[in-house]
Amino acid sequence: MGKTASELAAFVGQHECVCIINNHISVDEVEKFLHPDGEKSEEQYPPELVLFIHDICKSHRVHPVAILLRLAQYPDALKYKKKVLYVVDRVFERQLRCKESNEVMSLKLWIILHVLREAIKFIEEKNEKDPATVVTVYCKFLLQMEPDQQVRPNLETLLRNAVRSFPYHHSLLFETLVKAIAKVPFMSRPTAYEFIVQSLFGHRILACSKFCATCGTPNADKKCPNCKFPYCSRDCQKFDWVFHKKCCDSIKGWNVQQEEQVMSIEDLQSQLGQINV
Numbered sequence: 160m161g162k163t164a165s166e167l168a169a170f171v172g173q174h175e176c177v178c179i180i181n182n183h184i185s186v187d188e189v190e191k192f193l194h195p196d197g198e199k200s201e202e203q204y205p206p207e208l209v210l211f212i213h214d215i216c217k218s219h220r221v222h223p224v225a226i227l228l229r230l231a232q233y234p235d236a237l238k239y240k241k242k243v244l245y246v247v248d249r250v251f252e253r254q255l256r257c258k259e260s261n262e263v264m265s266l267k268l269w270i271i272l273h274v275l276r277e278a279i280k281f282i283e284e285k286n287e288k289d290p291a292t293v294v295t296v297y298c299k300f301l302l303q304m305e306p307d308q309q310v311r312p313n314l315e316t317l318l319r320n321a322v323r324s325f326p327y328h329h330s331l332l333f334e335t336l337v338k339a340i341a342k343v344p345f346m347s348r349p350t351a352y353e354f355i356v357q358s359l360f361g362h363r364i365l366a367c368s369k370f371c372a373t374c375g376t377p378n379a380d381k382k383c384p385n386c387k388f389p390y391c392s393r394d395c396q397k398f399d400w401v402f403h404k405k406c407c408d409s410i411k412g413w414n415v416q417q418e419e420q421v422m423s424i425e426d427l428q429s430q431l432g433q434i435n436v
């Protein structure tokens with residue numbers, strides 16, 4: 160069929176499967192970048208840092224808030240922020256140059272790298288003493304949303320910039336993604352995140368899965384009782400509440416409008432069916 164196993168998995172919508180197939184990153188590889196001479200290396204880093212970087216690189220969670228929530232679990236990583244960026248950059252470079260270079264994996268790693276770079280820039284500008292607090296502040300900055308908006312502007316800007324700056328311009332995946340995003344005016348749906356997820360995990364994922372409105376986790380099975388905005392957990396719902404409470408009613412209005420549109424298309428189809436008969 161001329162397709163790789165991962166492309167095939169993406170085609171049938173098995174996004175978890177795609178990640179496992181594409182997941183060539185080993186703990187040893189991260190360890191080598193951190194400690195090139197093993198125990199004799201000049202600088203020694205804690206094992207938690209090795210695991211943190213490995214976890215971030217192998218994860219299929221590319222939503223900026225999900226990446227930041229992982230960082231919030233191990234804020235000490237920020238003590239080694241330059242090293243974290245260096246290692247993720249090396250893993251990305253290696254992926255680009257390796258023989259079975261994989262566009263999906265490269266794009267995923269690039270987004271993770273871009274998000275980490277921007278988060279660290281933000282954290283440095285804030286000059287805050289407690290790193291965990293400033294990670295949360297950045298999450299809230301990304302989640303900001305006003306009542307008349309369907310898209311989170313800061314999150315959208317971050318992800319659009321991430322895609323635009325992807326350095327692997329020969330990639331067909333990149334070209335398709337850039338074209339698709341460029342067609343949608345800023346602040347309209349589908350969002351850059353929705354396009355990215357579709358590029359990484361296949362078209363069917365958008366149709367089959369609801370993504371947590373806070374952290375982008377697929378199969379979010381909780382929802383706001385009023386407007387049906389999806390969430391993966393009570394924590395994510397609570398985290399977003401400060402913004403969501405202002406937008407809840409307008410989102411509900413849009414959802415009703417969408418349902419009415421779907422109904423009218425169905426009506427139209429049935430009318431067309433009757434004409435054909």
Ligand SMILES: [Zn+2]
Binds near residue numbers: 373374390392395
């Ligand atoms: Zn969530």
Ligand SMILES: [Zn+2]
Binds near residue numbers: 383386387403406408
């Ligand atoms: Zn709501």
